[in-house]
Amino acid sequence: MKCPICDKEMQEGGLIIDGVAPGWIPMEQFQKKGVKRIVHTNLRSIGKTNILLGQTKVPNAFFCGNCNKIVGVFDITNNIDD
Ligand SMILES: [Zn+2]
Numbered sequence: 001m002k003c004p005i006c007d008k009e010m011q012e013g014g015l016i017i018d019g020v021a022p023g024w025i026p027m028e029q030f031q032k033k034g035v036k037r038i039v040h041t042n043l044r045s046i047g048k049t050n051i052l053l054g055q056t057k058v059p060n061a062f063f064c065g066n067c068n069k070i071v072g073v074f075d076i077t078n079n080i081d082d
Pocket of ligand 1: 003005006007008064065066067068
């Protein structure tokens with residue numbers, strides 16, 4: 001995959017997340033402050049979680065050494081209704 005910023009070839013890899021529920025949330029939820037941060041709705045979760053290790057592996061992350069950035073194309077692994 002080519003870097004969307006500099007167009008150089010990126011290195012394929014994956015993310016390791018020390019936690020069990022990584023995911024994407026809409027901006028208005030992402031910007032919540034204080035105690036409200038604890039509860040999120042509409043989380044689109046990603047990756048495969050190993051509860052025993054307390055770790056989640058997320059494939060399809062690409063690293064650009066030129067920009068020093070990681071770009072991801074992640075499959076959503078839960079089902080929520082909009
Ligand atoms: Zn780049």
